[in-house]
Amino acid sequence: MIHFVGAGPGAVDLITVRGQKLLETADQIIYAGSLVNPQLLACAKEGCRILDSAGMTLEAVVAAMEEGEGQGWMTVRLHTGDPSVYGAIREQMDILAQKGIAYDVVPGVSSFCAAAASLQAEYTLPGISQSVIITRMEGRTPVPDKQKIADYAAHQATMVIFLSASLLDGLQAELLRGGYAADTPAAIVYKASWPEEQTYTCTVGTLAETARRHAISKTALIVVGKVLGPAYDRSLLYHPAFTHGCRQAAPEDQQYGDHIGQETEP
Template sequence: MIHFVGAGSGAPDLITVRGQRLLREADVVIYAGSLVNPELLREAKPSCTIYDSARMTLEQVIAAMQEAEACGKTTVRLHTGDPSIYGAIREQMDELERLGVDFDVTPGVSSFCGAAASLKAEYTLPDVTQTVIITRMAGRTPVPEREELSRLAAHGATMALFLSAGMLPQLRERLLAGGAYTESTPAAIVYKATWPEERQVVGTVGELPEMARRNGIDKTALILVGDFLGNSYERSKLYDPAFTTGYRRAEQQPTPQGGTDHV
């Protein structure tokens, strides 16, 4: 059996209980060494065989899985964050299906969740945005033309950008080209969210390249953009005394409406 496991965003204790159990039971672990916190490997038993997939091709990864299966061993394929986001797991799962090898997937805490927690921020604020766009800049690998960054930026929604910290001048240009963000739109860079060496830099879209340059950040960072980082939003209707829900009736006096400072 092959278990794809999300390692979480960095802190070793942010792996799920299920993921930790599978890691402790594994006979073979294939982990994404360029991104997964190696502290997690302490959970593996002493007899466990460990491969670093940063130095492997897809074919080599599958061969290691096949070898373990032939010996009746259990394999954990340990991916950073949640394996469904930029995890390149589909090609592995398709190959395993072709070979008739059973597998399952255990989700994990994505770094975009870890970054929000580190910033004490909420991505979806009433009357600000109810949409989060997870994407990246086109670089050595392209993105579909319909997802070119300025097109996505035109929505003005919350945006979490992976794999883009080394291209911030171009990123700023494409964000502004969308027309919904301005130079003064709030933005943040979170380097290695939830790791011990995490760093947060908060500023504006216009300042993004300089924010990174001043702090020596050019990789392993998330870029977060949008007015969710600002101070104005509407109170949630769900907890408003004047709003009826399926669990309680509205009180007589309505709550005054208006912007609320977010602390």
């Protein structure tokens, strides 16, 4: 059996309970060494075979999985964050399915969630942004048409940009070209949740300069949007004049609550 496990964003205590239990009982762990905190491997049992996939090809990873199956081992394929976000797991799962090898996926805490926690930010603020766009800058790996940074910037939603810390001059230009104003709040979060985590607040117009000043060129997320600013509307969910399926507005609040919304589920 192959278990694809999300290691979480970096801090060893942010892996899920299920993921940790699988690590503790695995006969083989294949981990993304360039991104996963190696301290997570301390819970591996004695005799567990541990492979760093940073220098391996897809074919080599699958071969190791097949070897483990032949030995009757339980294998954990340990990916950073949540495996569904830039985890390259689909190609692995398809090959395993073709070979008749059973697998499952254990979700993890994504670094984009850890970045919000580091910034003490909420990505979805009433009146500001109700959508979060997770994307990356086009580099050596192409991006499909209509999914470029400038295309998404036109929506003015919150953006969390992966795999782009070394491309910030181009990223900044694309964000501006897409419609973000130069003074739009932004932030760089280096190694969210790791002991060496650093956060730098800036603007779209100063992204590249900020990264250069702090020597950030990898392992960082870029957050862009007005949710990082001070303004937002009050949530209706907890407003005293807003009736929904779990709470009836008090009669004395109705006089100023008519404009807030209709009776509905939250």
